[in-house]
Amino acid sequence: MSNSINQSRRNLFSRRKSKVNRPPWVKADIDFTDICTRCDKCITACETQIITRGDGGFPEINFAQDECTFCQKCVQACPEPLFDLAQNVPWQIKATINDSCLANSGIWCQTCKDACDPRAISFKPAIGQAPKPLIDLESCTGCGACVAPCPNQSIKIQA
Missing domain, CATH: 3.30.70 (Alpha-Beta Plaits)
Known part of the structure; x- marks a missing residue:
């Protein structure tokens, strides 16, 4: 081989x-x-x-x-020793928004922001354009609340 x-x-x-x-x-x-x-x-x-x-x-x-x-x-x-609740955070995964986000096509959409309880997603206004999403990685818990509501499946939760 x-x-x-x-x-x-x-x-x-x-x-x-x-x-x-x-x-x-x-x-x-x-x-x-x-x-x-x-x-x-x-x-x-x-x-x-x-x-x-x-x-x-x-x-x-x-x-x-x-x-x-x-x-x-x-x-x-879980009956196995897989978990450790003493860890500072539940996991290291965070939200990422890819280029297929509707805001990148000039469509006003903020469903991810509305779904985000920790308010990790905000939108930066731009003159003559739809506001662009920004993720505060320090605030993002990786909970995934923003994934399902996204109409274009533009959000992934990953390490």
Whole structure:
């Protein structure tokens, strides 16, 4: 097997692992898939049902329908030592807005701002243009409340 094919396969797995959002408060220094038993207790416990069964049956966060309320029910339901509530923040993921945002096409839309409880999203006025979104990364909790309301699916929550 050639080295480029071998490297390509390795990159496939490392990319996939880094793009998956796990439940909040997962310990940063563990390999989640080595400890998680895929029991689905966190999925069942999630009050907003954003924890779904992902690749390999492991829990992943999907903000397509709702947000994380940081209720900690997933943490309480898990029988494994996956979580650490002593961490300063529940996770390192934050909102990002891509170029498909309607404001970039001159359409006035601020649904993400309206959905953002911590007020991490604001809009900068521009003369003769629709206001452009700005995210205060210090205020963003990564809750995902801004994702589902976006009419153009322009917001992603990622590390």
